[in-house]
Amino acid sequence: MDPYKLLSRSTNLSKGRPKQSRRVAPSDGPPSHPQLFASRDEAASSTLGKRKRDTVRKEADPEDFFNERGKENGSSARQKLESVVGGALDEENDDAEDEGRSQPRMRLSIEERKSILHQHKVKVTWLNSQQLLHPTKRPKGKKVKAEKPRHRLFPEPLQALRNLGQLYGVSGQLQRNIIDQSYDDATEVQLAAIPLLLNTAKENIPELAGSTEKLKIDLLAVAPTGSGKTLAFLIPLLHSVISRRHQASQTEHQTSAIILAPTKELAAQITNEGRKLAKGCGVTVSQMRKGLKLPTRSSSTKETTDDSQDVDDVESTGSVLRADIIVSAPGLLQNAMAECRDLSWQIHHMILDEADVLLDPAFREQTLDIWNALNEPELRVSLWSATMGSNIEDLARSTIDERSQRLASTSTPAPLVRLVVGLKDSAVPNVSHQLIYAATEKGKLMGLRQLLHPTTTTKGASQSLRPPFLIFTQTVERAIALNSELLYDVPAEAGGSSRIAVLHSDLSDTARDSIMTRFRKGEIWVLITTDLLSRGVDFRGVNGVVNYDIPTSSAAYVHRIGRTGRAGRDGGVAVTLYSKEDMPYLKHVANVVSMAQKQQGTEGGVDDWLLAALPKLSKRDKKNLKTHGIESRTARGQIKDPKAARQSRISTKAGFVRRVENNRKGAILGSQRRAQINLRTADDDDEEGEFGGFD
Numbered sequence: 001m002d003p004y005k006l007l008s009r010s011t012n013l014s015k016g017r018p019k020q021s022r023r024v025a026p027s028d029g030p031p032s033h034p035q036l037f038a039s040r041d042e043a044a045s046s047t048l049g050k051r052k053r054d055t056v057r058k059e060a061d062p063e064d065f066f067n068e069r070g071k072e073n074g075s076s077a078r079q080k081l082e083s084v085v086g087g088a089l090d091e092e093n094d095d096a097e098d099e100g101r102s103q104p105r106m107r108l109s110i111e112e113r114k115s116i117l118h119q120h121k122v123k124v125t126w127l128n129s130q131q132l133l134h135p136t137k138r139p140k141g142k143k144v145k146a147e148k149p150r151h152r153l154f155p156e157p158l159q160a161l162r163n164l165g166q167l168y169g170v171s172g173q174l175q176r177n178i179i180d181q182s183y184d185d186a187t188e189v190q191l192a193a194i195p196l197l198l199n200t201a202k203e204n205i206p207e208l209a210g211s212t213e214k215l216k217i218d219l220l221a222v223a224p225t226g227s228g229k230t231l232a233f234l235i236p237l238l239h240s241v242i243s244r245r246h247q248a249s250q251t252e253h254q255t256s257a258i259i260l261a262p263t264k265e266l267a268a269q270i271t272n273e274g275r276k277l278a279k280g281c282g283v284t285v286s287q288m289r290k291g292l293k294l295p296t297r298s299s300s301t302k303e304t305t306d307d308s309q310d311v312d313d314v315e316s317t318g319s320v321l322r323a324d325i326i327v328s329a330p331g332l333l334q335n336a337m338a339e340c341r342d343l344s345w346q347i348h349h350m351i352l353d354e355a356d357v358l359l360d361p362a363f364r365e366q367t368l369d370i371w372n373a374l375n376e377p378e379l380r381v382s383l384w385s386a387t388m389g390s391n392i393e394d395l396a397r398s399t400i401d402e403r404s405q406r407l408a409s410t411s412t413p414a415p416l417v418r419l420v421v422g423l424k425d426s427a428v429p430n431v432s433h434q435l436i437y438a439a440t441e442k443g444k445l446m447g448l449r450q451l452l453h454p455t456t457t458t459k460g461a462s463q464s465l466r467p468p469f470l471i472f473t474q475t476v477e478r479a480i481a482l483n484s485e486l487l488y489d490v491p492a493e494a495g496g497s498s499r500i501a502v503l504h505s506d507l508s509d510t511a512r513d514s515i516m517t518r519f520r521k522g523e524i525w526v527l528i529t530t531d532l533l534s535r536g537v538d539f540r541g542v543n544g545v546v547n548y549d550i551p552t553s554s555a556a557y558v559h560r561i562g563r564t565g566r567a568g569r570d571g572g573v574a575v576t577l578y579s580k581e582d583m584p585y586l587k588h589v590a591n592v593v594s595m596a597q598k599q600q601g602t603e604g605g606v607d608d609w610l611l612a613a614l615p616k617l618s619k620r621d622k623k624n625l626k627t628h629g630i631e632s633r634t635a636r637g638q639i640k641d642p643k644a645a646r647q648s649r650i651s652t653k654a655g656f657v658r659r660v661e662n663n664r665k666g667a668i669l670g671s672q673r674r675a676q677i678n679l680r681t682a683d684d685d686d687e688e689g690e691f692g693g694f695d
């Protein structure tokens with residue numbers, strides 16, 4: 001029996017699909033092209049040095065079910081690199097600087113750069129140009145008014161990642177690691193961000209060409225979900241750390257970079273990516289874990305922790321984390337920093353991934369605490385996200401500004417550059433959206449079952465969802481309740497309840513890791529979760545996202561649905577189920593969907609009449625919704641309005657049936673309790689009856 005067929009009953013499966021194989025079933029989707037806004041050919045023809053590009057065949061990585069890149073592919077890319085470099089890439093030919101110097105640099109005219117950047121919808125703006133070009137004496141204590149962005153910049157776009165060594169002197173080993181993972185075309189964010197971060201400011205900003213300082217920039221980068229931001233910050237970071245170690249002939253690992261991410265899952269993913277890229281480069285990338293300590297001047301090298309050390313070990317020994325790059329959630333790092341007085345590190349780079357969350361009230365204090373504690377004058381900061389409100393941008397700008405004022409005597413202010421790919425705060429363009437009205441909570445459950453097991457193929461009716469897919473709920477309790485409702489919906493022949501799982505913050509770290517691994521391997525097909533997984537987490541083959549509870553802000557919608565359609569993959573579906581209760585809060589979702597439809601030139605997500613009819617939320621209501629969600633679905637709502645809370649409970653059973661069941665359960669428990677009491681009394685009686693002897 002074909003398990004895939006079972007899970008997608010009544011859908012027309014293509015005849016050519018290979019039979020059986022767990023590997024083939026869920027993630028067997030359409031191929032992807034990592035660039036979102038310009039076709040490969042257009043992009044290629046617009047460069048000066050037009051190169052032939054082979055279509056890279058994607059292979060499965062045995063460890064990661066959704067990861068299509070493999071070693072074979074890596075070696076073919078490597079052959080390509082060798083043909084470009086004009087010789088075999090032998091291990092000795094490792095000196096990046098030499099390689100860079102011997103190769104002519106690619107130079108594009110400003111017009112050509114403009115045209116490529118325009119094609120890829122990349123906009124680069126220099127935000128503090130006035131401050132740097134016309135520094136005037138500021139009266140002390142007065143806040144500087146945010147300067148209006150004036151300068152557009154046109155960095156030289158990097159078309160292919162295989163040119164990194166040739167153009168920017170990236171180390172041969174780092175280049176090989178990139179190639180071995182089959183990264184070839186640079187995505188939009190990479191083609192602009194990598195040159196901006198690898199070159200000094202004066203090479204990117206013509207106005208600074210006369211300056212003698214080798215300034216690096218601070219960066220605010222906003223690019224769609226799944227567009228490769230991780231690689232865009234990791235490559236320049238690793239290059240910088242490798243060069244610094246090389247220059248200082250350092251043998252010990254000394255932390256010089258911090259990457260902050262809002263969740264442990266995302267931190268683990270970044271660490272993993274970092275390690276793959278840093279393999280053989282002599283640079284260590286480690287994740288901060290509970291119980292680990294930061295290196296102080298007095299801590300001995302014996303305590304050094306190894307990356308492979310078990311979490312429990314770490315917790316019990318309280319080892320010291322010695323790594324060149326530390327990846328962490330802000331709370332963990334803040335605590336570790338608070339415990340150490342004389343930290344021996346010198347942080348030159350701080351990266352905030354999902355910066356808008358890290359600077360949101362929930363994490364703001366922790367993030368700013370860490371940021372302000374870093375006193376290295378040359379600290380360069382970059383902030384990355386798919387969404388960034390103007391308030392977050394202002395906060396970042398003022399923090400950078402205050403810091404440079406505080407360290408004015410030792411530091412030189414750096415250019416602050418903003419990079420935006422596509423339309424700011426919009427959904428990834430290759431995902432199709434569906435808003436489904438389900439009237440009630442029970443209707444939503446039925447709607448979800450219809451997606452799991454479609455019973456009709458009528459045109460216009462909601463489509464089925466090809467596993468694997470993610471389902472988002474508002475709270476942990478609802479995720480658990482939905483999981484127990486759906487647990488037996490997958491037939492035993494297709495793996496049964498093992499195909500569905502729930503992941504939330506109340507689970508232990510080990511359980512969370514295990515579920516993530518099983519989902520990546522394709523053992524779990526439907527993963528129910530909360531917003532814990534809505535940010536940054538990359539499952540390459542996820543075919544769809546279901547918003548069982550509507551997201552509480554437009555940014556939350558953009559990030560949730562961004563778990564599908566990664567790396568330019570087509571065919572991703574985002575379904576939002578909404579009930580009558582959701583109607584007052586739907587406008588922000590409908591706006592994003594409508595904008596995405598307009599961009600794609602498609603129909604079906606949201607009708608104009610619905611958009612016009614939906615009520616607009618006041619600023620206060622929006623804030624409330626963002627912090628608390630829809631009240632009846634929370635513990636607070638249960639106390640405030642028990643009736644509404646009962647109605648929004650996730651269950652297919654009627655109240656009467658639930659009451660009968662509860663009564664029965666209560667009766668069973670009661671009789672068990674009574675039996676135990678009887679048993680105990682009988683024992684006591686027996687004991688009393690026995691002669692215990694004289695004292």
Ligand SMILES: Nc1ncnc2c1ncn2[C@@H]1O[C@H](COP(=O)(O)OP(=O)(O)OP(=O)(O)O)[C@@H](O)[C@H]1O
Binds near residue numbers: 225
């Ligand atoms: N140049 C490239 N070519 C092919 N695939 C790429 C390239 N760069 C990144 N990818 C792949 O794209 C996927 C998404 O990358 P990444 O997780 O960095 O996205 P992101 O922009 O950080 O997304 P999010 O906003 O959701 O955090 C990953 O699977 C990554 O391996």
